[in-house]
Amino acid sequence: MLKQSKLTEVLEYINRYIDENGFPPTVRDMCRDLGIKSTATAYDYINRLKEQGRLEKAENKKRAVAVRGGSSTRAPLLGTVNAGQPILPVEDNEGYFPLPSAQFGGGDVFLLNVHGDSMIEAGILNGDRIVVRRQETADDGDIVVAMFDDGVNEGATVKRLFRRDGKIVLHPENAALEDIIPENQESIMILGKVVGLLRSMG
Amino acid sequence: MLKQSKLTEVLEYINRYIDENGFPPTVRDMCRDLGIKSTATAYDYINRLKEQGRLEKAENKKRAVAVRGGSSTRAPLLGTVNAGQPILPVEDNEGYFPLPSAQFGGGDVFLLNVHGDSMIEAGILNGDRIVVRRQETADDGDIVVAMFDDGVNEGATVKRLFRRDGKIVLHPENAALEDIIPENQESIMILGKVVGLLRSMG
């Protein structure tokens, strides 16, 4: 029986290669970088990893292996959101960012730059970049990105969502700001739930 | 002049393909999926995108295109740090995480899990994962990971660093906590500067 640790080492190599190059290695890349002396051996390792379900592989295609789950997901940065301003609705507007799937999971996520201090007491600061999972509903207490449009207030905003007296309340985590209870409740559209954030400092 | 929108469409296709398959498309994939009738045309598009710096491409290799900005750095998660506990010094202890280089830059960085509330007013919460750039010095006002060891206090900690009366002060961003001024100033070792953080929520 081949040692699991060897296969794991190969899998980690493939992960690393994809992270660094953006595309998977060939069997000959594996031979060179791992000290394997035959392409047949590397080929065999790949097939074993595939049998174990740890790797996906399309037959006969070149560089066509994909790590199950993948170590990174790609999320588009869609624009900027703050208290009251609309999101730029253009997809792929500011490029794609790879996110560590071990940190944020997979799924349909996008990024938004946060402007303003309305969520400062939840630890979301001006300039942070939030990770948003696309979903149309949310539970009480979730921090969401929501759009609404009534006569009084309008736009997209990041707030903690509550329901009170049958109405949706968008609650800023900032003692200086008031809860938002949109007049036109039907206009409220939840774009997603905030599942994480990235911050760059100094 | 070829329309930019067409090239952008091609780039988005490549992005999407990588998202769905985990590896880049071939010129023939592009022909089939985009209705292009010659591989030379698809080949030409790739080269134009490369000229514009929107795509990276390794010559002669199969499926060897990578979307620029999609590249990531790998950072090891070295352990946990809180106010007073030592870092586990084992490298590669909890695996490597790919970080978006567009967000955190390259360089020698590592990750640490943060335990405790000592930096809560700087927006660093319990459970956050900080991105630390390895360096041995720091400027006044930098948030650093530092170790020290004297009779009174010891261990590794995340604090804002100041110099006061010629002494290094480790300042918690939490009104409930006191500044730490290590007795044995010579024992202070700066492990790195906090340049970012990752947070998972809900």
Added chain:
DNA sequence: GAAATATGCAAACATTTGTTTTAAGATTTT
């Protein structure tokens, strides 16, 4: 509207790269 240029196509070509075959050690089993 003719010349110049840019774009797209088809087909051939060249190379990379996955796959198979055969066999030599290494390890386990009998």
Added chain:
DNA sequence: AAAATCTTAAAACAAATGTTTGCATATTTC
């Protein structure tokens, strides 16, 4: 220790895929 099985290797093979060439058609320039 012989037989059986597993692992790695070397080399050849086959297929996928990048690249080039020559030409036709559209678009721009004069």
